[in-house]
Amino acid sequence: MKRTDFPKEFKFGTATASYQIEGGIEDRSPSIWDEFSHTPGKTKNGDNGDVACDHYHRYEEDIEIMKDIGVDAYRFSISWPRVMTDGIKPNEKGIDFYQKLVDKLLENNITPFITLYHWDLPLYLYKEKNGWLNPDIANYFQDYASLMFNKLGDRVKHWITLNEPWCSAFLGYFVGEHAPGHKDFQESFYVAHNLLRSHGKAVIAFRDIVKDGKIGITNVVTKVESLSNDEKDIQAAKLVDQYINGWYHDPIVYGKYPEEAVNSLKNIKLDIPENDFDIISQTIDFFGVNYYSRQVISYDENHPLKFKHAEGPLPKTEMGWEIYPKGLYDKLVEFNNKYKLPLYITENGMAGPDKLENEQIHDDYRINYIKDHFKSTLDAIKDGVDLRGYFIWSLMDNFEWAHGYSKRFGLVYVDYNTQKRYLKDSALWYKNFLLNK
Numbered sequence: 001m002k003r004t005d006f007p008k009e010f011k012f013g014t015a016t017a018s019y020q021i022e023g024g025i026e027d028r029s030p031s032i033w034d035e036f037s038h039t040p041g042k043t044k045n046g047d048n049g050d051v052a053c054d055h056y057h058r059y060e061e062d063i064e065i066m067k068d069i070g071v072d073a074y075r076f077s078i079s080w081p082r083v084m085t086d087g088i089k090p091n092e093k094g095i096d097f098y099q100k101l102v103d104k105l106l107e108n109n110i111t112p113f114i115t116l117y118h119w120d121l122p123l124y125l126y127k128e129k130n131g132w133l134n135p136d137i138a139n140y141f142q143d144y145a146s147l148m149f150n151k152l153g154d155r156v157k158h159w160i161t162l163n164e165p166w167c168s169a170f171l172g173y174f175v176g177e178h179a180p181g182h183k184d185f186q187e188s189f190y191v192a193h194n195l196l197r198s199h200g201k202a203v204i205a206f207r208d209i210v211k212d213g214k215i216g217i218t219n220v221v222t223k224v225e226s227l228s229n230d231e232k233d234i235q236a237a238k239l240v241d242q243y244i245n246g247w248y249h250d251p252i253v254y255g256k257y258p259e260e261a262v263n264s265l266k267n268i269k270l271d272i273p274e275n276d277f278d279i280i281s282q283t284i285d286f287f288g289v290n291y292y293s294r295q296v297i298s299y300d301e302n303h304p305l306k307f308k309h310a311e312g313p314l315p316k317t318e319m320g321w322e323i324y325p326k327g328l329y330d331k332l333v334e335f336n337n338k339y340k341l342p343l344y345i346t347e348n349g350m351a352g353p354d355k356l357e358n359e360q361i362h363d364d365y366r367i368n369y370i371k372d373h374f375k376s377t378l379d380a381i382k383d384g385v386d387l388r389g390y391f392i393w394s395l396m397d398n399f400e401w402a403h404g405y406s407k408r409f410g411l412v413y414v415d416y417n418t419q420k421r422y423l424k425d426s427a428l429w430y431k432n433f434l435l436n437k
């Protein structure tokens with residue numbers, strides 16, 4: 001498989017997120033992840049993003065690395081608390097960082113794709129305004145989005161409102177594994193709804209400010225399969241697919257939550273003002289698909305949503321996620337048929353047992369992973385899916401949330417003691433692929 005097997009305008013890129021790589025906390029106000037990662041027991045080894053990959057000070061070097069690899073595009077997120085003190089007052093120093101980052105990318109012919117929210121909510125908005133639980137958060141988000149559109153929209157034409165709202169809502173407010181660490185089922189549904197409303201308000205602003213731009217939303221998209229042919233397992237898997245996938249896509253395209261999932265939530269209040277869906281279902285230009293693996297589901301009477309995960313038999317990454325490229329093909333074809341929107345794979349990649357030896361990292365497992373998922377991508381395109389790009393997660397090893405720095409997803413290895421970067425064999429492979437070798 002060669003690069004020229006893909007459509008000429010197909011964009012190959014790589015992706016990161018602000019809290020995971022920037023550090024530079026001295027020049028920004030705190031986020032919910034600063035408080036969460038500094039709370040004992042919340043992250044592996046008590047790791048936090050105070051320094052991370054020190055990208056705030058090393059962004060020029062990191063762009064040189066991307067240029068060397070030869071990527072067409074780079075997806076990154078803006079730190080809301082960096083560009084607006086406490087999420088409210090514009091901070092010119094923070095805005096200036098992203099101005100320079102964008103200009104350096106463009107100088108190197110790398111197309112910027114900006115994610116507005118990749119989980120680092122300004123702590124002030126959480127503490128003083130109740131964060132995503134407050135319906136008014138959509139107005140704060142619209143103000144933030146408008147500021148960014150005005151400051152960068154003349155040069156940045158591809159925007160993503162939210163990264164993986166399912167993680168923010170479910171992991172942050174029900175499971176409690178992510179910031180702010182709540183464990184309240186009802187709250188997680190209010191948060192999901194306010195995230196989607198915030199998305200809609202940002203799209204409304206975008207249409208006024210960046211008239212020649214494209215905007216979408218990125219969700220984690222998981223292939224959900226039933227453990228058996230037992231009707232109860234099949235139904236449980238269908239509902240999980242609606243909770244994880246449909247819940248964050250249907251309202252945007254169809255203006256309503258998935259019916260069976262709504263009906264299954266007997267004791268969850270979803271008293272939603274009707275015109276909310278007019279806001280949420282603003283026309284968008286693409287869906288971003290973050291694909292990693294599948295979930296194998298069986299029925300479980302004791303779970304609030306009546307399901308449990310089964311251990312799949314396939315080889316797994318360091319995250320314990322099965323390597324399942326077929327799932328990517330299946331979801332791309334399904335989404336293309338169901339939502340009829342252009343798609344970007346805004347994240348795909350793996351955490352591996354990467355070892356630095358003689359300044360090299362031999363990660364053939366990651367090369368094979370990427371090749372297999374490229375194949376699924378190409379098959380989907382050949383079968384008619386309107387797929388426009390693919391961003392490998394991640395450019396470099398970084399802060400993997402509750403796992404801290406224990407999981408390495410990068411094409412580039414980061415020695416956190418020295419901040420030295422080393423191209424892994426997978427980065428060298430990607431470089432040759434992009435040169436059509």
Ligand SMILES: OC[C@H]1NNC[C@@H](O)[C@@H]1O
Nearest residue numbers: 017164290347393400409
């Ligand atoms: O777990 C790997 C990635 N998944 N999507 C969101 C990113 O922030 C994660 O690092």
